[in-house]
Amino acid sequence: MSQRLTGAEALVRSLEQVGVEVVFGLPGGAILPVYDPLIDSSIRHILVRHEQGAGHMAQGYYWSTGKPGVAVVTSGPGATNILTPITDAFMDSVPMVVIAGQVSRAAIGSDAFQEAPTFNMTMPVTKHNYVVMDPAEIPQVVAEAFHLATTGRPGPVFIDLPKDVAASEMDWWWPEDPAANLAGYRPTTSGHPKQVKEAIRLLAESARPVIYAGGGILKARAAAELREFAEKTRVPVVTTLMARGALPDDHELCLGMPGMHGNYAAVTSLQRSDLLLALGSRFDDRVTGRVADFAPDAKVVHVDIDPAELSKVRHADVPIVGDCRIVIDSLVKEFDKSERRREERGDPPPDRDAWLVQIEVWRDKFPYRYVEGSDDKVVKPQYVIERLCAAAPDATVVGGVGQHQMFASQWWRFSRPYQWINSGGLGTMGFAIPAAVGAKAGDPDRVVWAIDGDGCFQMTLQELITASVERIPVKIAILNNGYLGMVRQWQELFYEERYSEVHLGTDIPDYVKLAEAMGCVGFRVDTVPDVDAVIAKAMEIDDQPVVIDFRIDPMEKVYPMVPAGTSNDGLLLGPAYGQVEDERELTALADSDGAAPMTHGGEDEPPPEHPEGHIELDKGGF
Amino acid sequence: MSAMEPHLTTLSVLVENQPGVLARVAGLIARRGYNIESLAVGPTDDPGFSRMTLVVDQTQTHVEQIVKQLYKLINVIKIIELDPTDSIERELLLVRVACTAETRFQVLELAEIFEAKVADVGAESVALELSGPPSRLNDLLELVEQHGIKEVARTGRIGLERARKRAAI
Ligand SMILES: Cc1ncc(C[n+]2csc(CCOP(=O)(O)OP(=O)(O)O)c2C)c(N)n1
Numbered sequence: 031m032s033q034r035l036t037g038a039e040a041l042v043r044s045l046e047q048v049g050v051e052v053v054f055g056l057p058g059g060a061i062l063p064v065y066d067p068l069i070d071s072s073i074r075h076i077l078v079r080h081e082q083g084a085g086h087m088a089q090g091y092y093w094s095t096g097k098p099g100v101a102v103v104t105s106g107p108g109a110t111n112i113l114t115p116i117t118d119a120f121m122d123s124v125p126m127v128v129i130a131g132q133v134s135r136a137a138i139g140s141d142a143f144q145e146a147p148t149f150n151m152t153m154p155v156t157k158h159n160y161v162v163m164d165p166a167e168i169p170q171v172v173a174e175a176f177h178l179a180t181t182g183r184p185g186p187v188f189i190d191l192p193k194d195v196a197a198s199e200m201d202w203w204w205p206e207d208p209a210a211n212l213a214g215y216r217p218t219t220s221g222h223p224k225q226v227k228e229a230i231r232l233l234a235e236s237a238r239p240v241i242y243a244g245g246g247i248l249k250a251r252a253a254a255e256l257r258e259f260a261e262k263t264r265v266p267v268v269t270t271l272m273a274r275g276a277l278p279d280d281h282e283l284c285l286g287m288p289g290m291h292g293n294y295a296a297v298t299s300l301q302r303s304d305l306l307l308a309l310g311s312r313f314d315d316r317v318t319g320r321v322a323d324f325a326p327d328a329k330v331v332h333v334d335i336d337p338a339e340l341s342k343v344r345h346a347d348v349p350i351v352g353d354c355r356i357v358i359d360s361l362v363k364e365f366d367k368s369e370r371r372r373e374e375r376g377d378p379p380p381d382r383d384a385w386l387v388q389i390e391v392w393r394d395k396f397p398y399r400y401v402e403g404s405d406d407k408v409v410k411p412q413y414v415i416e417r418l419c420a421a422a423p424d425a426t427v428v429g430g431v432g433q434h435q436m437f438a439s440q441w442w443r444f445s446r447p448y449q450w451i452n453s454g455g456l457g458t459m460g461f462a463i464p465a466a467v468g469a470k471a472g473d474p475d476r477v478v479w480a481i482d483g484d485g486c487f488q489m490t491l492q493e494l495i496t497a498s499v500e501r502i503p504v505k506i507a508i509l510n511n512g513y514l515g516m517v518r519q520w521q522e523l524f525y526e527e528r529y530s531e532v533h534l535g536t537d538i539p540d541y542v543k544l545a546e547a548m549g550c551v552g553f554r555v556d557t558v559p560d561v562d563a564v565i566a567k568a569m570e571i572d573d574q575p576v577v578i579d580f581r582i583d584p585m586e587k588v589y590p591m592v593p594a595g596t597s598n599d600g601l602l603l604g605p606a607y608g609q610v611e612d613e614r615e616l617t618a619l620a621d622s623d624g625a626a627p628m629t630h631g632g633e634d635e636p637p638p639e640h641p642e643g644h645i646e647l648d649k650g651g652f
Numbered sequence: 653m654s655a656m657e658p659h660l661t662t663l664s665v666l667v668e669n670q671p672g673v674l675a676r677v678a679g680l681i682a683r684r685g686y687n688i689e690s691l692a693v694g695p696t697d698d699p700g701f702s703r704m705t706l707v708v709d710q711t712q713t714h715v716e717q718i719v720k721q722l723y724k725l726i727n728v729i730k731i732i733e734l735d736p737t738d739s740i741e742r743e744l745l746l747v748r749v750a751c752t753a754e755t756r757f758q759v760l761e762l763a764e765i766f767e768a769k770v771a772d773v774g775a776e777s778v779a780l781e782l783s784g785p786p787s788r789l790n791d792l793l794e795l796v797e798q799h800g801i802k803e804v805a806r807t808g809r810i811g812l813e814r815a816r817k818r819a820a821i
């Protein structure tokens with residue numbers, strides 16, 4: 031005989047059934063029935079201080095464990111507070127399941143207390159969402175939600191659970207096949223053999239190929255396959271902001287980050303390439319710059335599990351729908367075959383020496399560089415990252431959003447996949463602290479450093495209370511420039527240094543006292559020699575969260591830089607390379623809100639304007 | 653027709669009959685920045701499914717993108733792009749035309765030519781009902797315009813692919 035359970039009990043048991051070990055959340059009226067059986071469950075609940083924290087923690091947890099993150103919140107404001115992380119997870123294809131309470135069925139639509147139309151609100155920012163109107167459906171909905179969140183192109187799934195559904199009884203059951211009712215959901219995982227062949231044929235003909243590796247590599251857990259493919263074919267690899275660490279930075283074929291703040295070799299190798307092997311990447315405007323000018327001579331092989339990404343921004347000559355791991359594996363096999371055939375014919379391998387030498391020259395001449403401080407009192411943010419990386423090379427690194435995020439991505443030498451966690455697509459300030467807490471909760475043995483901005487820190491700092499109370503000893507490095515630095519940088523470059531509402535000040539709040547008040551250890555660093563000394567102290571603490579307030583050079587800017595909406599050919603190297611730039615010339619390029627224009631293919635972007643006074647380096651010859 | 657020029661495309665979308673599915677489809681198209689010219693929803697022979705017929709005015713590239721995005725909706729089962737030369741498309745029109753005792757006859761004559769039904773007659777107006785390909789509906793509207801159109805209601809088009817004329821061997 032089957033067991034009678036309440037909907038809430040069925041929910042908790044369903045979560046156990048799919049292997050959930052940790053949930054992040056905060057209770058309230060509509061979700062009360064669910065919190066009662068949670069007491070008796072094996073699942074660990076981490077009580078956050080704001081629901082946004084629960085969502086980002088769930089994201090961080092995914093990155094460090096590979097398992098979907100789970101958050102539980104109440105109706106109305108609880109649910110609306112978690113909309114930002116849901117959207118963030120949607121943009122970055124992070125598997126996450128969010129369960130929200132809802133007012134009772136009879137009250138839905140009546141503007142009841144704490145009723146919000148969360149089913150409607152989450153619709154466009156989730157992979158799928160549910161409102162459960164019958165407790166008997168709960169096991170099916172939970173099984174489906176986890177199946178959808180983790181397969182195909184991963185993403186967030188939202189479950190709206192009315193209070194009376196959670197409170198009423200059902201006969202417990204468990205679906206054998208989570209996909210049994212998903213007639214419209216059949217993700218294609220293996221690439222079409224003809225397309226795979228065609229991709230390898232194009233590669234054989236290519237003189238200047240580049241692998242453009244995106245976050246899909248990590249979602250597909252395909253880092254090993256990527257490495258094998260790159261090494262066999264000897265094709266250099268750029269790793270986007272979402273794929274940092276997919277190939278280690280010290281690998282000879284790794285060119286590092288492309289895009290708006292990418293390094294010269296990564297940006298320019300894409301620009302000059304004749305064949306882009308886009309693997310799990312999506313031609314984001316932060317990578318392409320002005321789309322019409324992006325990699326103008328390149329044919330494109332585009333592999334993605336989401337067919338809608340193929341030819342969305344840039345036409346794919348060889349579109350391949352499939353899971354990156356499976357498709358790259360087929361590419362390797364097909365490459366082996368074609369190599370055997372070539373050897374049998376006695377043909378030489380394609381001559382790419384000139385290309386590889388050219389890239390080497392770019393790498394050599396224009397590595398990331400910064401102007402060192404004039405004395406010991408000027409602490410450069412890049413230096414802080416270098417020293418953190420030296421002290422904890424294997425740490426998990428979590429970025430906020432702003433200049434510090436770009437410095438972290440540029441200057442940390444990533445040695446493994448899933449080492450770097452950040453908010454790429456949505457660019458959510460406040461991501462770092464909660465995501466670091468979630469990452470550490472999922473992988474407690476690993477040192478976790480959040481590299482945060484002072485502005486970002488102030489958005490979600492209360493989750494350090496969660497970290498202290500729950501004994502999740504994360505480490506936070508605030509690159510404190512006293513500014514909303516990235517916005518200040520744009521105002522300096524594109525708005526004639528008219529600084530509007532970007533000054534935060536360095537002294538209020540007092541970050542050391544604030545850290546202590548939240549149960550953390552706080553340090554402050556004002557001088558260059560203190561950097562190493564304080565990092566060493568922080569590394570010794572493993573039973574409490576640590577916050578270091580690094581007072582950095584407030585005027586430092588992130589370079590290289592491609593101004594938004596312009597061609598990647600106009601990459602500005604910045605002052606560290608010894609050239610004089612009249613940055614005032616760039617004011618004409620500013621777009622209204624600092625965001626790249628939304629397009630369906632780049633046709634309606636403004637015409638390129640080439641700023642005077644900047645040298646087009648790759649035409650200078652070497 | 654050039655792939656770069658916008659043109660009317662009819663998409664026949666088979667969806668699961670689930671709560672919110674209309675909002676999902678309409679919301680997705682609005683969210684991606686495309687306009688819907690018309691949208692008609694109705695049941696199919698299977699109560700588990702509904703069919704939506706939507707018409708968009710887009711370039712071929714954008715139509716392909718819309719189709720791919722729609723397929724990502726879990727409740728969308730199948731999408732057919734109806735080729736105007738190889739499908740039957742129909743729409744229903746109700747139009748109330750102003751008339752006097754003298755002009756009523758002219759309006760009714762037009763109705764007869766179009767084989768439109770007279771749905772309602774009043775002292776100062778006649779309501780006509782016509783179903784057919786959307787272009788025919790447009791023609792009728794254009795011709796009754798001179799009398800004064802008081803109200804128009806259209807269903808939006810629905811369509812099916814044409815059957816093969818020969819049985820498969
Ligand atoms: C929630 C949110 N609001 C606003 C922005 C716009 N924004 C991008 S970077 C930035 C400044 C971040 O300041 P801080 O955390 O101090 O980092 P810094 O750039 O100074 O390193 C702002 C306001 C954003 N990305 N997210």
Ligand SMILES: [Mg+2]
Binds near residue numbers: 483510514515
């Ligand atoms: Mg700052």
